[in-house]
Amino acid sequence: MHTKTIELDIAILQDVFGVGDVNLKALEGQLQVAILTRDGTVEIKGEAQENVSLAAETLKTLGLMRHAGEYIDEFTVLRVIDLVRTGDSEAAIAAMKDTVVITHRGAPIKCRTIGQRQYIEAVKSNTVSICIGPAGTGKTYLAVAAVVAAFKRKEIDKIIMCRPAVEAGEKLGFLPGDLQNKVDPYLRPLYDALDEILGHDTVQKYIENRTIEVAPLAYMRGRTLKNAGVIVDECQNLVMTSLKMILTRLGEGSRMILTGDVTQIDLPAGSESGLKKCAELLQGIEGIAVTELTGRDVVRHKLVGQIVKAFERYEEQAAEKAKGGKPYKKR
Numbered sequence: 001m002h003t004k005t006i007e008l009d010i011a012i013l014q015d016v017f018g019v020g021d022v023n024l025k026a027l028e029g030q031l032q033v034a035i036l037t038r039d040g041t042v043e044i045k046g047e048a049q050e051n052v053s054l055a056a057e058t059l060k061t062l063g064l065m066r067h068a069g070e071y072i073d074e075f076t077v078l079r080v081i082d083l084v085r086t087g088d089s090e091a092a093i094a095a096m097k098d099t100v101v102i103t104h105r106g107a108p109i110k111c112r113t114i115g116q117r118q119y120i121e122a123v124k125s126n127t128v129s130i131c132i133g134p135a136g137t138g139k140t141y142l143a144v145a146a147v148v149a150a151f152k153r154k155e156i157d158k159i160i161m162c163r164p165a166v167e168a169g170e171k172l173g174f175l176p177g178d179l180q181n182k183v184d185p186y187l188r189p190l191y192d193a194l195d196e197i198l199g200h201d202t203v204q205k206y207i208e209n210r211t212i213e214v215a216p217l218a219y220m221r222g223r224t225l226k227n228a229g230v231i232v233d234e235c236q237n238l239v240m241t242s243l244k245m246i247l248t249r250l251g252e253g254s255r256m257i258l259t260g261d262v263t264q265i266d267l268p269a270g271s272e273s274g275l276k277k278c279a280e281l282l283q284g285i286e287g288i289a290v291t292e293l294t295g296r297d298v299v300r301h302k303l304v305g306q307i308v309k310a311f312e313r314y315e316e317q318a319a320e321k322a323k324g325g326k327p328y329k330k331r
Contacts, residue, residue, distance in 0.1 A: 002049040004056045010040040012066045016059065018073065023062075026074040030081055031055045054084060061089040068096045069108065079113075082296065088114060100142065101149040104199035109145045112138070115297035120146055122289035123257060128247070130235075130258045130279050133293025134311075139259040140233050144193040147229035147257070156255065157227040158211050161190045162246075164237045165216045187214050190233060217246060226251035235260035237267055240274035247278075263311060 008016065017024040017037075028035055033046035033055045042059060046052040061080050066072055083089045095117035099108040111117040116138055123129045123146045131139045150156050165186045191214060194203045206212040217232065232238075232246050235258045243258075250256055260275045267273060279290045 001045055001047060002052045004044045004052045006042050006044070006056050006060060008037075008040055008042055008059060008063050009067075012063060013037065013040065015066050016062045016072055023072055023074060023077050026077045027055060027058060027081070030078065031058075035059075054081065057084045057089070061093065064093050065096065068093060069110065070096055070112065079296075100145045101152065101197060103197050104202065109142075109197070111142070112299045113293075113297040115291070115293045116142060116299075119291040119293065122291050123255070126289040127254075127287040128250070128256045128258070128282070128289070130275075130282065130288070130290045131293065132260055132262055132275065132279060132290070133297060134261055134263060134295060136298040137293040138297070138299055139261075139293065140189055140231075141193050143231045143233070143257040143259055144190065145197060147231055147255075148194075148197050150229050150255065156229045156253070158213070158229075159206075159231075160220075160225055160228045161187075161194075161212075161214045161231045161233070162217045162220055163187055163190065163233045164235075164242070165218070186216065190214050190231070217242065220246055220249050223249055224251040225249045225254050225256075227253035228255075230254060230256040232256065232258045233260075235275045235278075236262050236265045236273050238274055239267070239271055240277060243274045243278045 018026075024035055027033070031046065031051040031054055032048070033044050033051055035055065036043045036045075042056075044052050044055045044059075046055070058077070058080050061084055062072055062077065065076070065080070070076065080089065080092075083092045091114050095111045095114050097110075098117070098120075099110055100120055101109050103109060111120055115133070119129075119131050119139075120142060122131075123143070131143070133139050144161070147156070147159050147161075151159055163186050191203070194212065194214075198206070203212060207214070217238070228251070230250070235243065237260075238246075246258075247256070258275075258278075260273075262273060262276050265273045282288045283290050
C-alpha cells in the first residue's frame with residue numbers, strides 16, 4: 001500500500017470535491033485509490049504508486065483550475081486525469097487564464113482546453129481561421145465570443161454570421177411559416193450564443209440596425225463583406241464551390257472564421273463536403289490558420305467526449321479494414 005499526503009486550500013476544498021464528494025468519488029473510482037481529508041490535508045492511498053501520484057497531481061491541478069475560475073465536475077476530473085497523465089496540465093491551466101470576452105452579466109468567457117487556446121490565438125492573429133473539430137469542442141461559441149470581443153474593441157464595425165440551410169432529416173418545406181421562419185431553426189445556435197454574450201435586447205437592437213446580421217449562407221452570394229467579423233458555421237455541409245464563394249466575399253478590414261465537424265455531414269448523397277480539402281489547400285498561406293480540435297477538447301457533457309472517442313475508434317478501424325487490415329472490434 002502506497003501513501004501520499006498533499007495540502008489543498010481549505011477555501012476551495014468543497015468546490016474541488018463536489019457536492020457529496022461526487023468529484024472525489026469519481027477520482028477514487030477512476031484511479032482505484034482511497035482519499036481521506038482533514039483540515040486541508042489530503043491523504044491518498046492505493047496499491048499502485050503510479051496511481052497514487054497521479055491522483056495527487058490531479059487534485060493539485062484541480063485546485064489551480066478552481067482558483068482560475070473553472071467549475072469542477074466529474075467530467076473535469078476525468079479530463080484533468082488525462083492532462084496530468086500526458087504532462088499537459090500546466091499548459092491547460094495557462095489556457096484558462098486569458099479572458100476572451102466578458103458577457104453582459106459580467107461573466108468571463110475563457111478557453112478551457114489547450115486546443116481552444118490555440119484556436120483563439122489563431123483567430124486573433126489571422127485574417128481567416130478554419131476550425132475543424134467534433135461536437136462539444138466550443139467551435140461556434142468561441143468564434144462568436146472572439147468576434148464580439150473584436151467588435152467591442154472597435155476592430156470591426158459589424159458582425160455577420162451564417163450557416164448553410166442543409167436539412168438533417170427534415171425538409172424546409174415541411175416547417176411552418178415564411179422563409180425567415182423556415183431558416184431560423186438552422187441559425188438558432190448562433191442566436192443563442194449572441195444572446196448569452198451580449199444579452200437578448202442588445203442583440204435585437206443590433207439586428208434591427210444591421211450591426212449584426214444572422215442569415216443563411218445563400219444570402220452572402222454577390223456581396224463584399226467589409227470591416228466585418230464573419231462566422232461561417234457548419235462548413236462541413238458546404239461543397240468546394242460554396243466555400244470558394246464565401247471565402248471570396250472577404251473585404252477590406254474583415255476577418256472570417258469557418259467552423260465545422262467533418263464527422264457530421266448532412267449533404268445529400270452524391271455531394272462531397274469540401275471543408276477538409278479546403279483546409280488542406282489553404283494551409284500554409286500567410287494570414288490563414290487551420291486549427292483541428294479533438295475529443296480532448298470536448299467541454300460539453302462527459303458522455304459527449306466518450307461518444308466522440310468511440311466514433312473516432314470506429315472510423316479509424318473501419319478505414320483500416322477498408323485497406324485490408326483487421327476488422328473492427330468493440331473496445
